[in-house]
Amino acid sequence: MNYTDFKVAQDDKLTLYKAMLKPRMIEEKMLILLRQGKISKWFSGIGQEAISVGVASALSRDEYILPMHRNLGVFTTRKIPLYRLFAQWQGKASGFTQGRDRSFHFGTQDFKIVGMISHLGPQLGVADGIALAHKLKKEKKVTAVFTGEGATSEGDFHEALNVASVWDLPVLFCVENNGYGLSTPTNEQFRCENIADKGAGYGMESHIIDGNNILEVYFKVAHLVRDMRINPRPVLLEFKTFRMRGHEEASGTKYVPQELLDTWAKKDPLANYTKYLLGEKLLTEESIARYKANIQAEIDEHLRKASDEDAIVPNESKELNEVYQKIDFKEVKPISAVANIRLVDAISEGLRQSMKKFDNLVIMGQDVAEYGGVFKITDGFVNDFGKERVRNTPICESAIVAAAMGLSINGMKAVMEMQFADFASSGFNPIVNYLAKSYYRWGEKADVVIRMPCGGGVAAGPFHSQTNEAWFTKTPGLKVVYPAYPYDAKGLLATAIEDPNPVLFFEHKGLYRSLYQEVPVDYYTLPLGKASLLKQGDQITIVTYGAGVHWALETLENNPDIRADLLDLRSLQPLDTKAIYDSVVRTGKLIILQEDSLFGGIASDISAMVMENCFEYLDGPIKRVGSLETPIPFNSKLEQQYLAKSRFESDLRELIAY
CATH class of the missing domain: 3.40.50.920 (Rossmann fold)
Structure with missing residues (x-):
């Protein structure tokens, strides 16, 4: 393994060594605890530490990272207190999800880490939204998001890469190619020779990196992100690597040929790097022993702290009260004159006034910019607010829902127009599994409104006429609003945008232009949940x-x-x-x-x-x-x-x- 081509400062070389050693030692301890029944599941990253540590070390502490199951090195490099990680894996209250989700399904704004969901793909679109927020705020920052080779077969992968490319978003798409999606080898996943080859289809720069060489990972990623901060663009990185254990421990590795395991065992990133540093006289056996002793002491101390913590006592009221973020609703009453307008006008007016009230509000959707949307709700908005805040999107509902979540994570508000409510089926997963559950899982709001033109009576057929509110009223964590009058629509839309929780806002197409009402001219709100x-x-x-x-x-x-x-x-x-x-x-x-x-x-x-x-x-x-x-x-x-x-x-x- 070649380390000499990469110019890295001596101190950084040692820092990278200790940063790789810590997750390896934690993993070894967790495997023991798993066998003892003290944690429920483990997804091993042994053999892949160089990727997590190298990427996390190359990014600034205030840049977001969206890791996966096998990226323990991201969490430790960001210096998350170990007892909180241990409490998370034991389902204790001081874990990041308070026992509501397991393993690495969590995030933390304090450390700029955004947790994954098991559907894998949607987090790529979330990274797009985070990066878009940075770009709109003129912040020179990069967002890194991880996925595996298996998830590159998902539609969300392609949607997210396409959006990032079209919008020139500074996203580092990190694909850890370890050869198997659980047990399915890459030759049954795709036909191109390298995952990096897929970047060309999106006009995207891409690179192949030896994921077991910590200096190569750190050096190349650091070089890239420095340039991406100045010249915002997405980059696809394929890290060639291997996982030495199963997809998760219960899976085993019987499906992997032994000779392949033997070959990759010789490429162990920690063992080879240790040997290199010993040869460079940067490490000695004594210093290795000292580093290990210090890390072991830290592990033991924090494990004791987590283990001594009392088990969670279920509290029904607490659980029910933490599905939605609390809001201190203060009704804004109209004080001005009224105008006789249609439902379509009331929605447009409410949206326009919200755009003026919240300069961090972004509208996204198909044809919403110059064209004004298929129902002309946003007609003229580009002239008033510009194309940065009124954004035409590619036809990719899932990635745009996820990007709306990313905007929210990075301190902005998003309104997405689902061109027809029927098309929400193409964005269903991030709505019901990401937006709906994030606050309950790890306290992260989803300040997103999805506008849903719906309903029959206009002879539009099965794909443009559904009133599909029941798809979403079933899902705890979502709010669902369905006004029948222009007055209600304007006030409720303003409230929905103020609300930090995800809101599905249904607008009946048959009522858009058939219904008039006296509606206040100025901004006002109405409470949700009042008939x-x-x-x-x-x-x-x-x-x-x-x-x-x-x-x-x-x-x-x-x-x-x-x-x-x-x-x-x-x-x-x-x-x-x-x-x-x-x-x-x-x-x-x-x-x-x-x-x-x-x-x-x-x-x-x-x-x-x-x-x-x-x-x-x-x-x-x-x-x-x-x-x-x-x-x-x-x-x-x-x-x-x-x-x-x-x-x-x-x-x-x-x-x-x-």
């Missing part, structure tokens, strides 16, 4: 939202003899259960109307909650009205038959007569 009582009556409670509100109003106008409470939910998560229960207690009957198909929708949950909490007040069965159990069709007559509107009046009268 609106539109009509009062003592016969029955009607609970609905979105277009269903207008269907119900039309029905009541056509049937003036019906005395109904009409409750517009406005927000589905949080849900105003008190308003629902109070109304049901007064009227004794409940009908729930939703545009979504019936099974598994919000109506089912509301029905169940009322049965559990208000059963003794009911004078009849709860009735749910939803659309047919089919995809939404294109033909207008088929669509009318599909939609719940066609059945609501008869079901309403049937329940009243019960």
Whole structure:
């Protein structure tokens, strides 16, 4: 192994040695604890320490790193207190996830480390967002993100590289190619000779580095990041390496030919580097023993501290209260004149005023810049706020959701326009697994709003007409807002943008230009989780939202003899259960109307909650009205038959007569 080609200061050579020695010694201890049942799982990075240590050492302490399972060297090089790492792996409260997630599934703003999720790919897009924030703030910083050769087969890998290239983002994409994605060899993963070859497809600079040579890793990465800070651009690095143990310890290595293991054992990065330093007289056997003794003492001391910590005592209230970041909502009341505007105008106005209020707010989406979005919500925004803050994106929903999360991590706010709510399926993973869970897992907010143009009645067919709110109301950690009026839409959108939690903001396309209302001209907010009582009556409670509100109003106008409470939910998560229960207690009957198909929708949950909490007040069965159990069709007559509107009046009268 060649060390002489890389000019590194003598002191740095010793620092790199000690930085590699520490994770190796920690790992050896953890393998013992794993066999003793004192930790639950371990993903070994033995044989790959030079990559983690070299990259982390080359970056500044205030530059973000997004590591993976086998990057213990990143955490130790950043000097995270070992007892916190040990507590994390033991599921103790002083760990970074308070027992809510295991191993390396955590991050810490204090050390500028952003934790991974098991789906691997989305963190690449998060790195894009972090780097974009640096670029927008004119900070000369690089973001490094790790992944393995297996994850380069994921769509998120390609999306993230493409976005970084198009936007010239200073992201160091570090791929640790150890030859196997769990047990699947690279020849069953891709056909190109090297992963670095994939960079050319994105017009991206790429390099192959010997991942077992600490001086090569450190020297080349340090050189690159110095230049990337001055000339922002993404770089793809392929580190050739090998893991000497299984994907995780339970997997073993039986699928690896013994001769391959023997070959790579001779390339052990720590053993070879130790031999080199001994030859250079930078190390002696005595100094090695001294370094090991110091590290061992540190490990023992911190392990004692973590082990002596009491086990977590489950606290239901604490768990429930830490799914969302707390906000001190202060309602901003309108004080100016009103204007008669459409729903589409109210949303545009609310978004524009939020852009003025928050200079760290970025809008992203397909065609949102000069074109103004397919529904013209952001028409003219580029002239007012510039293309840096109103950003057209490639067609890659997953990477842009992840990039929005990265913007939030790095101190900004993001609004992403999902061109149609239907397309959220292409960004589903980062929404429900990253945005939704980050605060609960390691206390990291997701200051992201995803706008969701949705709904039928416009003959747009199965891929442009879904009202898919139930995909997200099921997921703790997400907020879901679904206004029916321009006044509500403007105020609730402003609140959603102020809220540091992830919000899915549903906008019914059929209401965009068909509905007018007097709306205050200036900025105002409305509380999430407060329903609106539109009509009062003592016969029955009607609970609905979105277009269903207008269907119900039309029905009541056509049937003036019906005395109904009409409750517009406005927000589905949080849900105003008190308003629902109070109304049901007064009227004794409940009908729930939703545009979504019936099974598994919000109506089912509301029905169940009322049965559990208000059963003794009911004078009849709860009735749910939803659309047919089919995809939404294109033909207008088929669509009318599909939609719940066609059945609501008869079901309403049937329940009243019960």
